Amino acid sequence: xxxxxxxxxxxxxxxxxxxxxxxxxxxxxxxxxxxxxxxxxxxxxxxxxxxxxxxxxxxxxxxxxx
Numbered sequence: 230x231x232x233x234x235x236x237x238x239x240x241x242x243x244x245x246x247x248x249x250x251x252x253x254x255x256x257x258x259x260x261x262x263x264x265x266x267x268x269x270x271x272x273x274x275x276x277x278x279x280x281x282x283x284x285x286x287x288x289x290x291x292x293x294x295x
């Protein structure tokens with residue numbers, strides 16, 4: 230999901246996206262531990278996307294959402 234698309238999401242949708250990303254990161258880490266993860270960059274990319282979602286949630290809570 231692109232940044233512009235994320236900015237347009239409502240707070241509830243962002244919270245849902247946050248839980249989805251946390252679950253996906255957990256599953257990817259478990260796969261990595263079992264040596265079944267082919268693309269190790271997926272974890273890094275999902276963590277960055279999660280950080281963007283958390284940042285947007287904080288900005289919206291402060292009223293600074295752009």
